[in-house]
Amino acid sequence: MDGRALVEQLKTIAAIPVTPFHPDGSVDWDAYDRVVRRIVGGGVTVVTPNGNTGEFYALSREECDRAVHVTAGAVGEGVLVMPGVGYDVATAVALGREAERAGAQAVMVHQPIHPYQSSDGWVAYHAAIAEALPELGIVPYLRDPNVTPAMLRRLTEYPNFVGVKYAVPNPLQFSSTVAAVGEERLAWVCGLAEGWAPFFWPGGAVGFTSGLVNLETALSFEMLHALQAGDYERAMGVWRRVKPFEDLRARRSAANNVPVVKEAMHQLGICGRTVRPPISEVPDAEKAEVTALLETLGIRQPAGASA
Amino acid sequence: MDGRALVEQLKTIAAIPVTPFHPDGSVDWDAYDRVVRRIVGGGVTVVTPNGNTGEFYALSREECDRAVHVTAGAVGEGVLVMPGVGYDVATAVALGREAERAGAQAVMVHQPIHPYQSSDGWVAYHAAIAEALPELGIVPYLRDPNVTPAMLRRLTEYPNFVGVKYAVPNPLQFSSTVAAVGEERLAWVCGLAEGWAPFFWPGGAVGFTSGLVNLETALSFEMLHALQAGDYERAMGVWRRVKPFEDLRARRSAANNVPVVKEAMHQLGICGRTVRPPISEVPDAEKAEVTALLETLGIRQPAGASA
Numbered sequence: 001m002d003g004r005a006l007v008e009q010l011k012t013i014a015a016i017p018v019t020p021f022h023p024d025g026s027v028d029w030d031a032y033d034r035v036v037r038r039i040v041g042g043g044v045t046v047v048t049p050n051g052n053t054g055e056f057y058a059l060s061r062e063e064c065d066r067a068v069h070v071t072a073g074a075v076g077e078g079v080l081v082m083p084g085v086g087y088d089v090a091t092a093v094a095l096g097r098e099a100e101r102a103g104a105q106a107v108m109v110h111q112p113i114h115p116y117q118s119s120d121g122w123v124a125y126h127a128a129i130a131e132a133l134p135e136l137g138i139v140p141y142l143r144d145p146n147v148t149p150a151m152l153r154r155l156t157e158y159p160n161f162v163g164v165k166y167a168v169p170n171p172l173q174f175s176s177t178v179a180a181v182g183e184e185r186l187a188w189v190c191g192l193a194e195g196w197a198p199f200f201w202p203g204g205a206v207g208f209t210s211g212l213v214n215l216e217t218a219l220s221f222e223m224l225h226a227l228q229a230g231d232y233e234r235a236m237g238v239w240r241r242v243k244p245f246e247d248l249r250a251r252r253s254a255a256n257n258v259p260v261v262k263e264a265m266h267q268l269g270i271c272g273r274t275v276r277p278p279i280s281e282v283p284d285a286e287k288a289e290v291t292a293l294l295e296t297l298g299i300r301q302p303a304g305a306s307a
Numbered sequence: 308m309d310g311r312a313l314v315e316q317l318k319t320i321a322a323i324p325v326t327p328f329h330p331d332g333s334v335d336w337d338a339y340d341r342v343v344r345r346i347v348g349g350g351v352t353v354v355t356p357n358g359n360t361g362e363f364y365a366l367s368r369e370e371c372d373r374a375v376h377v378t379a380g381a382v383g384e385g386v387l388v389m390p391g392v393g394y395d396v397a398t399a400v401a402l403g404r405e406a407e408r409a410g411a412q413a414v415m416v417h418q419p420i421h422p423y424q425s426s427d428g429w430v431a432y433h434a435a436i437a438e439a440l441p442e443l444g445i446v447p448y449l450r451d452p453n454v455t456p457a458m459l460r461r462l463t464e465y466p467n468f469v470g471v472k473y474a475v476p477n478p479l480q481f482s483s484t485v486a487a488v489g490e491e492r493l494a495w496v497c498g499l500a501e502g503w504a505p506f507f508w509p510g511g512a513v514g515f516t517s518g519l520v521n522l523e524t525a526l527s528f529e530m531l532h533a534l535q536a537g538d539y540e541r542a543m544g545v546w547r548r549v550k551p552f553e554d555l556r557a558r559r560s561a562a563n564n565v566p567v568v569k570e571a572m573h574q575l576g577i578c579g580r581t582v583r584p585p586i587s588e589v590p591d592a593e594k595a596e597v598t599a600l601l602e603t604l605g606i607r608q609p610a611g612a613s614a
Contacts, residue, residue: 057419057422058395058396087394088365112364115359115364116561116564116586118563118585118587121586124587125584255425277396277435278419278429279421279423280426
């Protein structure tokens with residue numbers, strides 16, 4: 001585990017692949033393999049199976065394990081596999097160990113789902129996972145606005161704590177947190193995708209997550225390169241193009257988040273549109289909207305190439 | 308599966324036992340057995356292992372299974388064992404099947420934890436579980452204010468859908484929901500314990516959950532019997548006595564919820580105070596408050612008898 005190297009590797013786009021299902025709801029592993037190869041073929045170098053876009057909470061533990069193995073088999077040399085792990089500490093560690101066996105070098109730790117949490121308990125949760133998985137980089141998926149810089153600082157004693165996937169939609173809090181914990185020590189990844197990346201960048205973001213890369217990587221890389229060059233005008237040009245698609249995903253309290261991506265992938269012939277409960281397919285009335293948005297974005301064929 | 312009988316059985320207090328841990332964090336199964344026997348010895352006839360007070364989200368799947376077996380072994384004839392099940396559908400069903408083997412007659416379905424949910428998906432999630440476990444009563448743990456009566460009505464086609472553990476802190480919404488779905492078809496259980504039971508009762512609640520019964524059952528039964536008799540004055544007398552204890556549990560966004568119960572049980576010599584991340588023990592400064600509250604409530608010794 002080379003913590004500094006992992007921090008550097010995370011300064012890019014982290015793809016969150018969908019988990020394709022057959023119409024009967026079982027995982028379509030061949031399609032999964034294709035999806036990952038397509039994303040990596042489009043230039044992506046960090047892949048997170050078992051993220052929210054992958055319907056982590058609708059997968060069994062065994063399916064999570066297999067998703068990491070398929071991902072690791074589909075990516076080539078030099079690609080960082082950083083699966084999501086979560087649930088109770090023992091299960092998170094077990095998922096991490098299997099991921100390590102599959103070839104993962106880091107894990108993204110889903111936020112603890114316990115309805116009651118304390119500051120000390122939050123730190124203890126992540127510390128226990130970091131300690132049990134010393135050979136893996138640890139990247140907490142931070143969605144709770146009550147997590148303070150002091151709590152994150154306590155985790156910096158673990159050399160394998162290499163980054164934060166920050167997903168609280170508040171750029172001021174993000175910037176203050178980066179400043180308080182240290183910009184250099186960790187990779188600060190915008191965990192709210194292209195929609196928030198330009199607004200997290202001034203505060204110290206060095207990369208962002210993406211579900212959009214399931215469809216097309218060129219737009220996301222255009223945004224990344226623009227941000228890396230400090231060209232906010234160009235980054236916001238991409239942002240404006242992508243915004244209607246993200247708005248459709250956000251509809252009905254984000255119930256559309258994954259279904260819209262899968263509907264688009266279905267229309268592009270990449271994989272099926274099936275999702276698992278507690279989400280459901282895009283309503284018929286909105287399928288035409290997906291078609292129109294793909295047209296507007298210039299995404300037509302499953303080549304993973306430019307728009 | 309006799310749905311009508313289960314509806315009747317749920318018209319009481321549903322105890323949510325804590326899961327006692329050794330100081331090293333492993334489950335203390337002997338203490339677990341004692342805790343359940345104590346609760347049942349105090350007159351409780353519905354027991355829910357693997358609830359939130361049992362730190363469900365900090366238990367591994369194997370520990371959840373064992374908790375049901377220990378519970379089933381500790382309760383006598385005529386006690387309804389209704390464990391919490393949850394996570395993805397396949398895992399919820401697997402937990403339910405093992406519970407059935409252990410002797411459970413119903414399951415409380417923890418709310419789906421997927422960050423994105425649709426109305427259809429919510430219904431499909433519970434329908435899939437109800438269909439896969441036809442011999443068990445199904446009681447959704449409802450904490451999401453976006454769940455509508457129409458969604459619940461769609462589930463009533465399943466004969467094993469026998470009740471709702473309602474935990475949205477809004478008595479108006481509760482009452483409207485009961486009226487819209489039907490007061491008689493289901494057992495409407497206040498899922499917010501003694502603190503909310505008197506306010507849910509006018510709208511149709513017929514029972515309530517309780518963590519307090521881990522310490523003492525007499526106060527909870529006094530409230531239940533008062534409510535059943537329509538004696539709100541007496542029920543509110545109990546409510547006022549218990550309120551300071553519930554307030555202490557609610558402190559720091561309810562981070563104290565389980566730790567305060569376990570601290571009290573520790574002081575009473577029932578089991579250890581250890582909790583698992585992401586929660587942590589009651590801060591030293593508040594331990595004396597727990598002692599004082601036990602004194603005020605008249606709870607002194609681990610006899611499970613009256614105050």
